[in-house]
Amino acid sequence: MKKKLVCIGNGMAGMRTIEEILKLEPDMYEISVFGEEPHENYNRILLSPVLAGEKTIDDIILNSAEWYTENNITLYKDEKVIEIDRIHNQIKSEKGTVLEYDRLLIATGSTAFIIPIQGHQLDGVIGFRDIKDVNTMLSAAQTGKNAVVIGGGLLGLEAANGLRKQGMTVTVVHLLDSLMERQLDKSASSLLKCSLEDTGLNFKMEAQTEAILGTDGKVSAVKFKDGSSVDADLVVMAVGIRPNINLAQQAGLQCERGILVDDTLQTYDPKIYSIGECVQHRGQVYGLVAPLFEQAKVCANHLVDLGYSRYEGSVTSTKLKVTGIDLFSAGNFTGTDDSEDIIFQDPSLGVYKKLVIEDNKIIGTVLYGATLDGSWYFQLMRDQTDISAMRDKLLFGQAHLGDSGHGDENHILTMPDDAEVCGCNGVCKGDIVNAIVKKNLFTVDDVRAETKASNSCGSCTALVEQLLASTLGNDYSASPAHKPLCKCTDLTHDEVKDEIVKQKLTSIHAVYEALDWKTPDGCASCRPALNYYLMSTFPDVVEDDSQSRFINERAHGNIQKDGTYSVVPRMWGGVTNPAELRAIADVADKYDVKLVKVTGGQRIDLFGLTKEQLPHIWADLNKAGFVSGHAYGKALRTVKTCVGSDWCRFGTQDSTGMGIKLEKMTWGSWTPHKFKIAVSGCPRNCSEATIKDFGVVAVDSGWELHVGGNGGIKVRVTDLLCKVSTEEEVQEYCGAFMQLYREQAHYLERTAPWIERVGLKYVQEIIVDDAEQRKLLHERFLASQDISQVDPWAELAKKPNSPQFKPLKRIAA
Amino acid sequence: MSQQIAIGTLNDIPQMGATTVETPNGRYAIFRTRNDEVFALRDQCPHKQGPLSQGIVAGHTVTCPLHNWKIDLSSGEAQAPDEGCVNTLPIEAQPDGTLLLTLVD
Ligand SMILES: Cc1cc2nc3c(=O)[nH]c(=O)nc-3n(C[C@H](O)[C@H](O)[C@H](O)COP(=O)(O)OP(=O)(O)OC[C@H]3O[C@@H](n4cnc5c(N)ncnc54)[C@H](O)[C@@H]3O)c2cc1C
Ligand code: HEM
Numbered sequence: 013m014k015k016k017l018v019c020i021g022n023g024m025a026g027m028r029t030i031e032e033i034l035k036l037e038p039d040m041y042e043i044s045v046f047g048e049e050p051h052e053n054y055n056r057i058l059l060s061p062v063l064a065g066e067k068t069i070d071d072i073i074l075n076s077a078e079w080y081t082e083n084n085i086t087l088y089k090d091e092k093v094i095e096i097d098r099i100h101n102q103i104k105s106e107k108g109t110v111l112e113y114d115r116l117l118i119a120t121g122s123t124a125f126i127i128p129i130q131g132h133q134l135d136g137v138i139g140f141r142d143i144k145d146v147n148t149m150l151s152a153a154q155t156g157k158n159a160v161v162i163g164g165g166l167l168g169l170e171a172a173n174g175l176r177k178q179g180m181t182v183t184v185v186h187l188l189d190s191l192m193e194r195q196l197d198k199s200a201s202s203l204l205k206c207s208l209e210d211t212g213l214n215f216k217m218e219a220q221t222e223a224i225l226g227t228d229g230k231v232s233a234v235k236f237k238d239g240s241s242v243d244a245d246l247v248v249m250a251v252g253i254r255p256n257i258n259l260a261q262q263a264g265l266q267c268e269r270g271i272l273v274d275d276t277l278q279t280y281d282p283k284i285y286s287i288g289e290c291v292q293h294r295g296q297v298y299g300l301v302a303p304l305f306e307q308a309k310v311c312a313n314h315l316v317d318l319g320y321s322r323y324e325g326s327v328t329s330t331k332l333k334v335t336g337i338d339l340f341s342a343g344n345f346t347g348t349d350d351s352e353d354i355i356f357q358d359p360s361l362g363v364y365k366k367l368v369i370e371d372n373k374i375i376g377t378v379l380y381g382a383t384l385d386g387s388w389y390f391q392l393m394r395d396q397t398d399i400s401a402m403r404d405k406l407l408f409g410q411a412h413l414g415d416s417g418h419g420d421e422n423h424i425l426t427m428p429d430d431a432e433v434c435g436c437n438g439v440c441k442g443d444i445v446n447a448i449v450k451k452n453l454f455t456v457d458d459v460r461a462e463t464k465a466s467n468s469c470g471s472c473t474a475l476v477e478q479l480l481a482s483t484l485g486n487d488y489s490a491s492p493a494h495k496p497l498c499k500c501t502d503l504t505h506d507e508v509k510d511e512i513v514k515q516k517l518t519s520i521h522a523v524y525e526a527l528d529w530k531t532p533d534g535c536a537s538c539r540p541a542l543n544y545y546l547m548s549t550f551p552d553v554v555e556d557d558s559q560s561r562f563i564n565e566r567a568h569g570n571i572q573k574d575g576t577y578s579v580v581p582r583m584w585g586g587v588t589n590p591a592e593l594r595a596i597a598d599v600a601d602k603y604d605v606k607l608v609k610v611t612g613g614q615r616i617d618l619f620g621l622t623k624e625q626l627p628h629i630w631a632d633l634n635k636a637g638f639v640s641g642h643a644y645g646k647a648l649r650t651v652k653t654c655v656g657s658d659w660c661r662f663g664t665q666d667s668t669g670m671g672i673k674l675e676k677m678t679w680g681s682w683t684p685h686k687f688k689i690a691v692s693g694c695p696r697n698c699s700e701a702t703i704k705d706f707g708v709v710a711v712d713s714g715w716e717l718h719v720g721g722n723g724g725i726k727v728r729v730t731d732l733l734c735k736v737s738t739e740e741e742v743q744e745y746c747g748a749f750m751q752l753y754r755e756q757a758h759y760l761e762r763t764a765p766w767i768e769r770v771g772l773k774y775v776q777e778i779i780v781d782d783a784e785q786r787k788l789l790h791e792r793f794l795a796s797q798d799i800s801q802v803d804p805w806a807e808l809a810k811k812p813n814s815p816q817f818k819p820l821k822r823i824a825a
Numbered sequence: 826m827s828q829q830i831a832i833g834t835l836n837d838i839p840q841m842g843a844t845t846v847e848t849p850n851g852r853y854a855i856f857r858t859r860n861d862e863v864f865a866l867r868d869q870c871p872h873k874q875g876p877l878s879q880g881i882v883a884g885h886t887v888t889c890p891l892h893n894w895k896i897d898l899s900s901g902e903a904q905a906p907d908e909g910c911v912n913t914l915p916i917e918a919q920p921d922g923t924l925l926l927t928l929v930d
């Protein structure tokens with residue numbers, strides 16, 4: 013028989029947990045849900061736009077009546093639970109329903125706090141919490157003229173904005189001298205107040221409400237301690253929320269401000285779990301959705317008896333959902349005794365940015381007027397990235413690095429609905445916003461799956477994040493520390509890598525078994541990643557699983573749009589000679605190559621070859637002395653050089669020779685993503701070394717080593733790692749750097765984002781400051797090169813008849 | 826009319842991999858899953874004709890090598906949000922491993 017799960021509270025946290033349970037174990041529980049409200053589960057966040065007339069109630073339903081039926085969930089709506097009987101494992105509702113449970117989930121959320129001043133029971137005095145409140149406000153707007161909102165926080169301002177849009181004259185009353193003091197510092201707060209005043213809102217600051225006055229039991233005015241008063245047909249109290257813990261308290265569960273839960277979301281009674289705004293975890297009570305979603309994942313994991321994940325608390329960020337106002341806040345934005353602020357202010361543009369830095373890490377941020385970089389700062393904050401190396405550029409944001417294909421379009425809020433956001437898949441702003449609302453999307457992944465936006469090159473991810481944030485008022489990206497490797501597991505890249513080492517896992521299926529993978533064969537994301545991690549961890553034991561490699565690496569050529577391949581022979585340091593060129597010309601003739609082109613990495617690319625031709629052309633190129641150029645791999649691509657001191661009148665060192673040495677040392681190595689090197693003979697830098705993963709620039713006294721550059725979608729100039737004097741040192745630093753990257757970066761993470769994640773300083777401490785570690789890394793690099801410097805072309809050219817290259821059969825008509 | 830044609834044996838295809846067969850109706854990709862099930866699909870992605878035989882096979886889906894559409898091996902349907910369908914042919918493995926492909930014309 014199925015076990016019985018009863019959920020009290022039909023709100024966002026409770027239903028999210030049920031959804032997570034259904035994903036993991038759809039048949040484990042017989043599920044019943046009680047909800048005090050007479051509705052299916054809806055998106056409470058979007059009540060503000062409903063009030064503002066921008067959305068309708070139907071738009072914001074998250075789980076329809078059919079969803080409950082389809083998933084065999086019995087929904088008792090409009091039915092409040094009034095008792096939990098822990099002795100008999102039963103709950104009782106106000107309508108007399110009694111249900112037994114094996115597991116109970118308390119997700120009762122919270123209620124708006126109504127200050128118990130004189131007049132608070134008058135008709136027309138409400139909180140802002142649910143559909144009922146919104147309906148009361150909408151009908152008040154039909155008949156009444158004046159509204160007073162008590163409380164100048166997030167909720168109060170959204171209520172005020174909505175009521176104003178419904179045609180009411182609105183006064184916001186705030187106890188303190190600055191609005192949203194829990195999310196904003198004084199400067200941002202006063203900018204916000206100005207913009208809101210421009211839209212027509214009235215403010216009464218530093219005002220203490222004394223009483224609410226009424227006639228015939230209906231509200232008529234609000235009176236203040238200073239003697240003044242404001243007329244009111246409606247009073248909305250938005251002064252805070254109180255977790256709904258009565259039920260739990262009566263049942264004897266430990267509560268403080270909220271129901272106490274541990275890292276598994278279990279209460280003091282092991283049969284009872286609790287989640288959402290009603291819980292208190294490690295001293296924290298949350299009032300935003302993103303943390304609740306993280307809790308839901310963990311709670312479901314334990315309710316289905318998997319029992320391995322933990323909730324360790326969340327760092328939250330906030331956005332105000334008032335159309336036209338662009339504001340982002342996260343973390344500790346007022347600072348500590350030891351922190352310092354970096355501030356950018358341009359009053360005429362209406363832009364204010366503040367970053368609070370402590371120990372070279374961002375601990376808080378407030379952005380007003382330009383919030384595109386909010387999610388980037390938030391990420392740096394949660395990753396605790398050391399920002400000392402980019403400190404001078406930090407305030408200009410990630411966008412100053414440029415995103416190809418987007419120009420400098422970073423004011424997404426002012427973009428028209430038909431503006432293209434995703435240039436690869438042609439998805440417009442309007443499509444994305446619609447999908448977020450209609451299809452209940454919360455994360456960038458959701459948006460990708462639904463609309464394909466940001467699904468290809470990813471350069472529009474920040475724009476999509478912005479749209480999510482401005483539509484839903486929050487950043488919902490799972491905190492990166494918990495970002496699963498792919499949909500087949502809840503473990504992160506780092507956790508998986510650690511387990512591979514700890515448990516000595518040496519095959520992909522061993523990983524799947526040991527780590528409880530959700531899919532029997534993994535998917536096209538995790539298989540190549542695992543194959544890489546296994547190979548780079550145990551280079552001498554693990555066998556390459558070619559079925560887990562992308563086709564380019566399996567066919568040792570780049571697949572082209574018509575399914576043909578391109579072939580790039582390696583030319584050491586970009587140097588060639590007449591004999592080699594003749595051989596290439598012969599091959600091009602013999603195989604009727606469709607296009608011969610010089611690549612960006614100083615090599616010659618032959619296009620339009622069929623798969624059947626590949627082993628033959630490789631054999632011919634091998635004969636002429638060529639090996640594979642790995643132009644297709646997550647591997648060392650090319651070492652680009654300039655002619656240097658041998659020929660160039662400016663040259664200070666032999667950059668060509670250095671490049672050849674580096675290429676001979678590094679070719680054939682597999683890396684998390686492609687890896688490009690260049691060597692220039694002087695600071696004129698003709699080989700563009702400062703946008704490569706490892707760039708070497710010769711100077712009179714030696715060599716400058718630069719790392720983490722990228723010339724792709726997001727151009728990133730390298731950081732200077734250090735300066736060395738000899739060619740041997742260049743080689744050792746290069747090997748050590750590549751090895752550190754291979755061992756520590758996530759699969760498909762290029763050196764640029766990797767360095768931004770761990771910080772340049774971290775890399776310098778290991779490679780530059782610690783000679784011992786550098787040597788060991790370089791040795792490990794050389795050791796694995798012993799195994800991987802095999803020309804894949806030579807291997808495969810031996811088996812031209814393998815069914816990998818030829819059709820198994822040709823069936824005649 | 827339809828005819829069954831022996832195209833080779835199970836062992837000609839790597840597990841979780843594919844090979845191809847040229848037929849009068851074009852090239853077909855022959856997939857083998859980890860559990861030795863076999864499927865035959867037109868070797869042309871419904872998106873932009875990518876060669877499905879070159880994709881990564883996991884469970885009952887193949888991921889197209891060109892733009893990562895996921896195609897169901899038994900129905901030939903693209904997984905949401907993508908829409909499209911590729912032709913499939915009946916294929917079965919005999920107890921001795923011989924693969925019989927059914928051509929329909
Ligand atoms: C207007 C508004 C705007 C907001 N904007 C944002 C925003 O921009 N970003 C953000 O992150 N968050 C926002 N929030 C907060 C967010 O909506 C809440 O954090 C979230 O809904 C809490 O989820 P929950 O499941 O814990 O509680 P709820 O969603 O409140 O669900 C609890 C449910 O349990 C029911 N219930 C309670 N007691 C009982 C009982 N005894 N028996 C049966 N049922 C019971 C309640 O009726 C309720 O339906 C906003 C909230 C409001 C009101
Ligand atoms: C202050 C100390 C303790 C508290 C507050 C406590 C509380 C509880 C509660 C609330 C339950 C759930 C009862 C139910 O399911 O109906 C429980 C179950 C149980 N407790 Fe304790 N307990 C305590 C100490 C202990 C100790 C010291 C032991 C063992 C030596 C113990 C063994 C058990 C067992 C075996 C169960 C049953 C577990 C199950 O149902 O799966 N408890 N306890």
Ligand code: SF4
Pocket residue numbers: 654655656657660661662663664667692693694695696697698699
């Ligand atoms: S980088 Fe310097 S040495 Fe190299 S080609 Fe340019 S000017 Fe000459």
Ligand code: SF4
Pocket residue numbers: none
């Ligand atoms: S070669 Fe590169 S830049 Fe050119 S179209 Fe292809 S992916 Fe885009």
Ligand code: FES
Pocket residue numbers: 870871872873874875889890891892893894
């Ligand atoms: S051709 Fe298959 S995904 Fe584009």
